[in-house]
Amino acid sequence: xxxxxxxxxxxxxxxxxxxxxxxxxxxxxxxxxxxxxxxxxxxxxxxxxxxxxxxxxxxxxxxxxxxxxxxxxxxxxxxxxxxxxxxxxxxxxxxxxxxxxxxxxxxxxxxxxxxxxxxxxxxxxxxxxxxxxxxxxxxxxxxxxxxxxxxxxxxxxxx
Amino acid sequence: xxxxxxxxxxxxxxxxxxxxxxxxxxxxxxxxxxxxxxxxxxxxxxxxxxxxxxxxxxxxxxxxxxxxxxxxxxxxxxxxxxxxxxxxxxxxxxxxxxxxxxxxxxxxxxxxxxxxxxxxxxxxxxxxxxxxxxxxxxxxxx
Numbered sequence: 001x002x003x004x005x006x007x008x009x010x011x012x013x014x015x016x017x018x019x020x021x022x023x024x025x026x027x028x029x030x031x032x033x034x035x036x037x038x039x040x041x042x043x044x045x046x047x048x049x050x051x052x053x054x055x056x057x058x059x060x061x062x063x064x065x066x067x068x069x070x071x072x073x074x075x076x077x078x079x080x081x082x083x084x085x086x087x088x089x090x091x092x093x094x095x096x097x098x099x100x101x102x103x104x105x106x107x108x109x110x111x112x113x114x115x116x117x118x119x120x121x122x123x124x125x126x127x128x129x130x131x132x133x134x135x136x137x138x139x140x141x142x143x144x145x146x147x148x149x150x151x152x153x154x155x156x157x158x159x
Numbered sequence: 160x161x162x163x164x165x166x167x168x169x170x171x172x173x174x175x176x177x178x179x180x181x182x183x184x185x186x187x188x189x190x191x192x193x194x195x196x197x198x199x200x201x202x203x204x205x206x207x208x209x210x211x212x213x214x215x216x217x218x219x220x221x222x223x224x225x226x227x228x229x230x231x232x233x234x235x236x237x238x239x240x241x242x243x244x245x246x247x248x249x250x251x252x253x254x255x256x257x258x259x260x261x262x263x264x265x266x267x268x269x270x271x272x273x274x275x276x277x278x279x280x281x282x283x284x285x286x287x288x289x290x291x292x293x294x295x296x297x298x299x300x301x
Contacts, residue, residue, distance in 0.1 A: 021275055022274075022275045025275035025276065025277055026276070026277075076179065077182060077183075077186070089179040090179045092177065093179040096177075096253050097253050097274045097275060099253070100253025100254055100255060100274060101253065101255065101274070103254075103256075104253075104254070104255030108256060108257065109257050109258060110258055111256040111258040111259040112254065113224075114254070116224070116226075
């Protein structure tokens, strides 16, 4: 990995900061960190991916247990019950916010272009072996934020 | 006794391709002490410009990354039409870089709000941008 800009925080720390800031501010949820050994997603886990370009190239992925997504969705919309469509919308927005917050902590002065998020199979997202990951426990289950990124030179763009 | 004048609630336009974020903004605004009138929604800049030909709003919230017409082109077009002189535009984005915020503010946007944000932050930004107005819990925009 060619790192042309020195960041004061590691990308792993940036993932942790992003999870804490986004979940506490927009979902009124306090996440509890989970070790890699304790990370076992349920079979009904949902997942979402997006690519980033510009100052940082790579991808971000989110995997979240079904009941946890439903609970987050209820908190976000302020409703007791939510539709599957609302949950699909939300995991996309969640992935976008987490990726943006992580990149903001990692390289606060450099702009990165984020693609539109797309739904994926949890197994596909979790199968990438070289990704950096942070997992937290929230109401309803686990939420994992993963990424594989590379810091590029200034002026590069495209996702 | 306070000088109570006719209260006109603020009409607002939310421009975002994400239904989830439009919904969240709508609910967050309702949680503030601001008097909110009609909240219009558009999924991209092109839809927003078409809507603004028929309705007037006091504040615009706009995302950046949108299909058809993104937030950068939308803000540029608002500036070209001289609409931001009278209507503050708050750009809402997950890109928290200084590079991006400086670019957007240079185009003429009134404010750059980074996700995640709270209802208190929304209220603070609107109050800052409309200092001549009276914003009260049970009052409104005068």
